[in-house]
Amino acid sequence: MSGKNKLKSKIENLKLRWARTSPKRYIKFLRKKGIKIGNDIFMTPDVKSISIDITRPSLIEIGNNVRVNKNLTLVTHDGAFYVLKNLYNEFMPKSGRIKVGNNVYFGRNCTVLMNVEIGDNCIIGFGSVVTRSIPANSVAVGVPAKVICTIEEYYERRKIESVQQALDYARSIHERFNRKPKIEEFWEEFPLFLKGDELHEKLPIKRQLGKAYGHYKVNNKPVFDGFDDFLRKAGIE
Known part of the structure; x- marks a missing residue:
């Protein structure tokens, strides 16, 4: 990495660290990066525990009235290509969209992986790992997360x-x-x-x-x- 790129990377890291000092700053930072985020978002004051993938901001959409708790992770890509690269000498990246609907609640310690859509009016329970889409008006929990009942x-x-x-x-x-x-x-x-x-x-x-x-x-x-x-x-x- 050149000196210019190192400086740019250092500046970006400082911006991220500053953004993570408050929910308001972090949401503003994410929007500026290009992540689509709705209104009336509640985010835990422990912003440093949240990890929202900013490498591909156009792949993430978050609706209105979403409540984000500690240790939420949204991931739009993975690093498994390293194994394939070393084995086959080919580089094959992987990425996918994440869409979170309106009026969604995340319990603590939740992870949402790529190629997932969570519908409106959903509750995602404590510690869930969402690997597949969750239909609207559902309560889902587990690893991997599964629908356990309707919101009604x-x-x-x-x-x-x-x-x-x-x-x-x-x-x-x-x-x-x-x-x-x-x-x-x-x-x-x-x-x-x-x-x-x-x-x-x-x-x-x-x-x-x-x-x-x-x-x-x-x-x-x-x-x-x-x-x-x-x-x-x-x-x-």
């Missing part, structure tokens, strides 16, 4: 499970700390005991709901008749 099935299951999980969380506080749980400890469970038009100064209701707040305000009907009723149902008086 997951929604119905979660409505039931969230109630029992919230009650168990309340019991765990009471058991562990030998005290009555405080309402501010339920910054995600509040829809279970507050009506849609009820606000509480100790709960980040509007911030948690974002754009969904308007619908929640009109339509939320709590399972329990207030926080005290919720605690009673958990067996805490």
Whole structure:
């Protein structure tokens, strides 16, 4: 590598290191490189853990409302050609597109390989390695990632499970700390005991709901008749 190319490479590495100091800078950097990225992207503050392949930026497309967690890796190529080159003295590169739809959630430690399309409204579970395309409205998990249910099935299951999980969380506080749980400890469970038009100064209701707040305000009907009723149902008086 010539001195000029070494300097250019060093400058590019410095730009990347600076970009990885904040989600906003990293997204801006990726867009400038040529990766297509939509709006309302949430990216973990631990940006340094994310690895998005910038060697072929035109091959990556990310939609709107995508949530990126720690250790996400998007790979549009591989280095397996080294083995073939040494064995057959031929150079055969490999690359492929990655397309992530709208409203997609990645759990931590996920990897997406080339020639993969993830449809809209998908959940990709913790530690998944996505080697094949995932259809829209799916929940997928595993190595390799496989669809385990539709998003509608997951929604119905979660409505039931969230109630029992919230009650168990309340019991765990009471058991562990030998005290009555405080309402501010339920910054995600509040829809279970507050009506849609009820606000509480100790709960980040509007911030948690974002754009969904308007619908929640009109339509939320709590399972329990207030926080005290919720605690009673958990067996805490």
